[in-house]
Amino acid sequence: MKRKLRLSRVLLVAAAILLGLVIALPFLWVVSASLQTETGIFRRPPSWLPDPVTIDNYGYVFTGKIPEAYAARGLLRSTVTQEAQYLPIGLQNSVMVATSVVLINLLLGTLAAYTFARERFRGQAAAFSFILTSRLLPGMAVAIPTYMIIRQLGLLDSKTALVLIYSAFTLPFTIWVLTLYFRSLPRDYEEAAQVDGCTRFQALRHIVLPLAAPGLAAVGAFSFLFSYDEFLFALLTTSSLNSKTVPVMIATISVNPDASYTLIAVGIVLSIIAPIILATIFRRFITSGLVSSLGRA
Amino acid sequence: MQAEIGLRPNLVRRWANGVPAHPWLTVAPVLALVALFTIFPFIYAAVTSTRQMILTLPDQTPFVGLKNYLDVLQDASARQAAVNAVVFSVVAVTAVTLLGLLVALLLNQPIRGFGILRALVLLPWAIPLVSAGIIWRLLLHGDFGAFNGLLLQLGIVHSYIPWLSSRQLALGAVIVAHVWREFPLPAILFLAGLQVIPPDVVDAATVDGAGAWQRFRYVILPLLKAPLLIVLVYETMIAVTVFDLVYVLTGGGPGSATTLFSWYAYAATFHFLNLGQGAALSFIMAAVLLLFIAIYLRLLRVGRDDT
Amino acid sequence: MARKSLRVWRWAAMLVALSVLTAGCAQGGASSGSVHLNFMVWSYGIDTIQDNIKKFQSSNPSVTVSLADTSWFNYHDTMATKFTAGGAPDVAYSSDHWLREWVSAGWIVPIDQYCPSLASYKDEWAPYALQGMTLNNHVYGLPYYADMVIFIYNDKLLKQAGFDHPPATWEELTSQAQTIKSKGISQYPIDIPMKKDDPWTIEIFYSMVYGRGGHMFDSNTNPTFAESGGPAEQTLSWLRSAYASKILDPAVFESAEPDVVKTTGSGQHVFTVLAKYNLAELNQGQHAQKGNFKMALMPGSQHSTVGFVRFYSLTKAAVSHGDAAVKASCNFLQYFGGKTDGQYKVVKRWAVEKGLGFANLPLYDDSDVSKSINAWGNVDLERQQAKTANVKEGLTRWWGTWDIYAREQIDNAVSGSSTPSQALQNMNTKWSQLKS
Structure with a gap:
């Protein structure tokens, strides 16, 4: 019995290691590729560790200095694209859009969720179901007409369009999670606060929001990740540096046969830094948020 | 002071002082925004789909009735895309669900060091889908894919396999990338489901002499019914609309082997510049998905009755 | 205390409003006196193009040029979107593939009409290249390479x-x-x-x-x-x-x-x-x-x-930007597709450095060009x-x-x-x- 237990434990640990490798190896390879010269990853099999280690590819993105290794020509036919140098601007656009979406979610989402949790009004049930149902409609189904609408509004190629679209897609989730949170909080505190002379607004600010902080963190992280990662709408509505986000830029670079593969790897590394940090810091909140939104109705 | 806000200071003051202004005031902006990007596009698609709208013929947009729909129904490529989408969805959803379940069962084991794994699991899901897709292209490329290099080194293959060029393998390659990216979500949901199962229920079954499989089949699985249904329907919706991966991995190729329905709709609009047909395809897709949503909501209600 | 918190909220609200409002209008106007051109190409030899632009700018100090490139794969789709949705460049690569589509959609304009001085070059082009850039008796481009x-x-x-x-x-x-x-x-x-x-x-x-x-x-x-x-x-x-x-x-x-x-x-x-x-x-x-x-x-x-021929085209965007933009674009086209100091400088550079073919017949008599072709190819077979x-x-x-x-x-x-x-x-x- 004891041996059996130990064996199953070994198997479990083996499975866990396998899982860890499956998750981590693709990430590690792309980091390694970004630090290589083109000839290194063209070897069969490729060199797994960068040899020599070069940061020239990153250098090109940030300074425009063309890596010396590219002078080899022939095998390395034309290897740079101007687009790669725009990545820092794309990162800036992505963060600006995502942050705006987070702020809108925290402001409009909190107010609406608080109303849904604490008020009773005509049409409340209908409004709530409408918001919740809409969250389920995947973007692809409305993407093409949305592109046409944005075009008619004259908002093509603007960050505003992205902020509006992403807010519409994240607010339902936010409201759902926060309404559940607010409802789970006892009313007594707010009522006591109001008796003490606080306005309703102050009660929300000082009593409710601190208690709902985990929920706020979850919806903030979630709306940031959604906006930062989103590709389809950004692809359709953006066309210049004015609004192009990172996913659009790296997708364009990656399907460009004239961009070197090491440069593409650099693009990926730059694109995943922010979400990885965020997901690691906010892991608990994201997990609980997802579970409460999708798992329990 | 309040006047600084500028907009209707009366209402704001009333609300701030605890006299509820009309609650709609807080809900309306959200409703408007959400409607603008869900119901409105749906209607817009319905209207546009009845016109000829071709980007290179900007001045000719006659009413053509259901022609755009008929064109789609008669197009062999559209049927192929629908078949591809069904195959992709069935395989991908099954794989994502099973893997998610297995990973959840694994992570639920009280073994030291698994905490790191729980943090790691979230990562494929957190990064942009296009980044995940490009990573997999670098791994699977037929001429210099790192995965091919690994297989060669391990002696499993003798020459590189063109995963993304082969008519038989390409769809499988897209599914692998999709599963890698999608499994964290079900894993988290199942894990949450497992963690609320009281240990004494499982212990009781053990005392009754149930083996591991029996405990899973007759005790744990029934308790996971609600998350399981939700995962199935949610992942189906995700799989039916998958787009980003196809864009960076295969572009729908070789030929039309990985042209899924959503890629087909995109190509109709942005490669063939036929907005009318793109709208018709969007409308069809949205209608199908609304059906799924109806099922989903029904299942949620079932799930709630169970718990 | 209460007042302070209210103020914080207001600031937050204003920040959101601002971030939404300013997001849409980040582009500034061009500084007065100079003309700014947007040049769109597919990704090939970007470093060479940038160097050419630098040289063009030093001989045309009143014109600034910004370069954008996208994949040769996406070029047709990207340009279609840019022309219809906004963000169209002033001058752009095009190809005989798309001449009819772009002209019938009104995206590019005849060079012989807007830059009459450039039309005279056409006598020096190989007939198939001229044919690839001509529609309804109008010339729509200057060869980038053929x-x-x-x-x-x-x-x-x-x-x-x-x-x-x-x-x-x-x-x-x-x-x-x-x-x-x-x-x-x-x-x-x-x-x-x-x-x-x-x-x-x-x-x-x-x-x-x-x-x-x-x-x-x-x-x-x-x-x-x-x-x-x-x-x-x-x-x-x-x-x-x-x-x-x-x-x-x-x-x-x-x-x-x-x-x-x-x-x-x-x-x-x-x-x-x-x-x-x-x-x-x-x-x-x-x-x-x-x-x-x-x-x-x-x-x-x-x-x-x-x-085949790939060529420099003048877009409707340049025309809508006014005469100064058109004039600067014509100068730009002149430098890239025409002669400077009696020589097809840029076309020759592509031929000598990258081996790109050309439609400009006089270049066949250029000793630098034939020498470089023979270094990697075969002039007779060609x-x-x-x-x-x-x-x-x-x-x-x-x-x-x-x-x-x-x-x-x-x-x-x-x-x-x-x-x-x-x-x-x-x-x-x-x-x-x-x-x-």
């Missing part, structure tokens, strides 16, 4: 297999490739770019059909490619059997032109069909196989091939091939759309998802749909 699709082989590996001459027909190519494969010299002796997103695919397919003496369309641009057992079907069937017997690289469907150059250049393949300038790329630089590559006439009974080069047939307003569909069908037939005749029938049906 070239043809050629057959390329690795002479060293071919000799190693015991052959002393390149294949003259596709059947001979098959038997040579099979010998090479069986001798273990190359696992996949043939590689041809067939990634369906790559616009080269269609020009290479045309070339293979032309080589057999076939046509894709008749003189009234009616399709003839679907003729049962005709040259197009023979070409597709040949590709299909080459793929099935693994003398064609199984990764062809993810191989675009640069991928083929990379793998062929590393000695993995012996035969390929590419635009001619790639021969320069293959024979130069620092790699083991350099100098081993030669061109041969396109296999088939007629050895004909596709000649002239012989050029005599039988033809423009792409069927160029119409809807050709660009048909092309995308045709490439997918070609790949379906070669990969075995459909038969050659079925694929050609589908292409024929699509053509009639688009025409109506």
